[in-house]
Amino acid sequence: MxxxxxxxxxxxxxxxxxxxxxxxxxxxxxxxxxxxxxxxxxxxxxxxxxxxxxxxxxxxxxxxxxxxxxxxxxxxxxxxxxxxxxxxxxxxxxxxxxxxxxxxxxxxxxxxxxxxxxxxxxxxxxxxxxxxxxxxxxxxxxxxxxxxxxxxxxxxxxxxxxxxxxxxxxxxxxxxxxxxxxxxxxxxxxxxxxxxxxxxxxxxxxxxxxVAGKNSTAATVKEMLYPVDKQKKTALLAYLIGSRNWQQVLVFTKTKEGSDQLVKELKLDGIKAVSINGDKSQGARTKALADFKSGQVRALIATDVAARGLDIPQLDQVVNFDMPFKAEDYVHRIGRTGRAGRDGLAVSLMSHDQEYLLAPIERLLDRRIPQEWLAGFEPSPISESDNPGSPRPRRGRNRDKQKMKAKLKIHSGRGKKKS
Missing domain, CATH: 3.40.50.300 (P-loop containing nucleotide triphosphate hydrolases)
Incomplete structure (x- = not known):
């Protein structure tokens, strides 16, 4: 037609x-x-x-x-x-x-x-x-x-x-x-x-x-989630940008302060980055976007409000540096890539303190987001007291067996005080 x-x-x-x-x-x-x-x-x-x-x-x-x-x-x-x-x-x-x-x-x-x-x-x-x-x-x-x-x-x-x-x-x-x-x-x-x-x-x-199912994501967008310790997030992001030669990546953070801090940290790793957020003047936001589109910077760090409505042609990668508070924002964020029939990649970096945000997203999507651990950036084990109330990450049967052994030791009376 x-x-x-x-x-x-x-x-x-x-x-x-x-x-x-x-x-x-x-x-x-x-x-x-x-x-x-x-x-x-x-x-x-x-x-x-x-x-x-x-x-x-x-x-x-x-x-x-x-x-x-x-x-x-x-x-x-x-x-x-x-x-x-x-x-x-x-x-x-x-x-x-x-x-x-x-x-x-x-x-x-x-x-x-x-x-x-x-x-x-x-x-x-x-x-x-x-x-x-x-x-x-x-x-x-x-x-x-x-x-x-x-x-x-x-x-x-x-x-x-x-x-x-x-x-x-x-x-x-x-x-x-x-x-x-x-x-x-x-x-x-x-x-x-x-x-x-x-x-x-x-x-x-x-x-x-x-034209699309409720809360669906584009079929052209490949999604991947990497569990990682909070203090290793910046290093992992820098590694992904450098090792995979990403020339343009839009990165979402949860706060304005976080977006500015991430720019500083990426620059220390030799990656040119700029941020747009509500504290920036319109002139600064316009220049940052223009520099990103022209290829003068490789990473554009943005908050949800500032990034809404951004039109960046041929954007191949989007990264959730912080998981979104609202499940619907996940759909909006990754919708910045995979546009007009192009293939896109959406990567999420999930630290222990943000695991609880994953379940609402997957309920909204009615499916699980693929996960994998990246060598050298595997998350550290945590106990229930480290992050109370948060769902545990999907770590396979071996971890479940370890938990079962620990419960058996407790029930067998080990570790009890002598009377």
């Missing part, structure tokens, strides 16, 4: 898509584009890397080009795309600009960490499409820099992450200012009960499309 067969009315847009290297639509694009073109509200579930940005951008731009309102002399904001993070806002903005090239449609991105004055000036010049994070959008609306009453197309992208990050009150405030006669599209990685509840309030008899 070709994009021309999905119902896009403007041949110019089809030609633009082909020039950008899009040949055949992905499953989410094949299912979503006809629904959006029909004018229906849409509830769509798709993992990252499946082409969902084009799935809503192309049909919206197509409708705006053929609508006579597009010829109005006054530039009114007709499309609003709401996203959870700055990086995703920039990514969607760049895609929208590429798709609408030479059409006369104007796009503006507004998000925190950059000059609000520059964004105000861009909005005052007039635009058709705004891509925004909730907080910064509300700032502009409160100051009168933008009107939302002419919105015809409202997209809530990565809605699951929006809820995780506590944006529900902001979303509700934004909704109160939108035109009720609009088309609303909600995209989420999963259909959780919370997403269903939000969709019920937002959408009007929506079409539903889903």
């Amino acid at each position: 070709l994009f021309r067969e999905l119902g896009l009315s403007t041949s110019f847009l089809c030609e633009t898509v082909e020039q950008l290297g899009y040949t055949e639509p992905t499953p989410i694009q094949s299912k979503a584009i006809p629904q959006v073109l029909s004018g229906k509200d849409l509830l769509a579930a798709a993992q990252t890397g499946t082409g969902k940005t084009a799935a809503f951008s192309l049909p919206i731009i197509d409708q705006m080009l053929i609508d006579p309102i597009a010829q109005d002399s006054e530039k009114k904001v007709r499309c609003l795309v709401l996203v959870p993070t700055r990086e995703l806002a920039q990514q969607v903005y760049e895609a929208m600009v590429s798709f609408s090239k030479d059409t006369g449609l104007r796009c503006v991105a507004v998000y925190g960490g950059t000059s609000i004055k520059a964004q105000r000036d861009a909005l005052k010049l007039g635009c058709d499409i705004v891509i925004a994070t909730p907080g910064r959008l509300l700032d502009h609306h409160h100051c009168g820099h933008i009107s939302l009453k002419h919105i015809e197309h409202f997209v809530l992208d990565e809605a699951d992450r929006m809820l995780d990050m506590g944006f529900k009150p902001d979303i509700q405030r934004i909704l109160r200012n939108l035109n009720s006669q609009r088309q609303t599209l909600l995209f989420s990685a999963t259909f959780t009960p919370q997403i269903k509840a939000l969709a019920y309030k937002l959408l009007n008899q929506p079409a539903e499309v889903e």
Whole structure:
């Protein structure tokens, strides 16, 4: 199937898509584009890397080009795309600009960490499409820099992450200012009960499309988990990067401080690394990502919030330096690789203190993640008192036999005090 067969009315847009290297639509694009073109509200579930940005951008731009309102002399904001993070806002903005090239449609991105004055000036010049994070959008609306009453197309992208990050009150405030006669599209990685509840309030008899099983990972991603002592994690990561000649690896840590510390430690091992986290300015985050994409650094260390929405072409490796607190974040993290049909590798480094995080992930996936010990980095044995309440790692029958022998010794009376 070709994009021309999905119902896009403007041949110019089809030609633009082909020039950008899009040949055949992905499953989410094949299912979503006809629904959006029909004018229906849409509830769509798709993992990252499946082409969902084009799935809503192309049909919206197509409708705006053929609508006579597009010829109005006054530039009114007709499309609003709401996203959870700055990086995703920039990514969607760049895609929208590429798709609408030479059409006369104007796009503006507004998000925190950059000059609000520059964004105000861009909005005052007039635009058709705004891509925004909730907080910064509300700032502009409160100051009168933008009107939302002419919105015809409202997209809530990565809605699951929006809820995780506590944006529900902001979303509700934004909704109160939108035109009720609009088309609303909600995209989420999963259909959780919370997403269903939000969709019920937002959408009007929506079409539903889903291109992957709930909480599934891409078939193109190979997963491996290495149990390792906490103090050996950095050495193991450096060993993997060096011995396997990884030129680009995205590494997830649980804290901002941890991401910065890991950068310092990797540099001591001769590995160029940079970090992105919530404490970094937008300029620093943009530069770090640019240096990583250009190959000037080999490792990009990120927290979950900072990494959400990152689009890094041809990223072959992702490493969970720290296991994620939320099982769903495991799916989002490893979804950074294995995109657009490419093979990818997702490696997790699990120390004793994070073993308890594995079970929820495997329950979510409904399968076990392959494990192996790496020579020279085998984890040290631990007792129950070392990590109370944590599940024991899967270490085979020999360890079970050792435990049984220990119990037999206790029951046989060895080690008891003499009376």
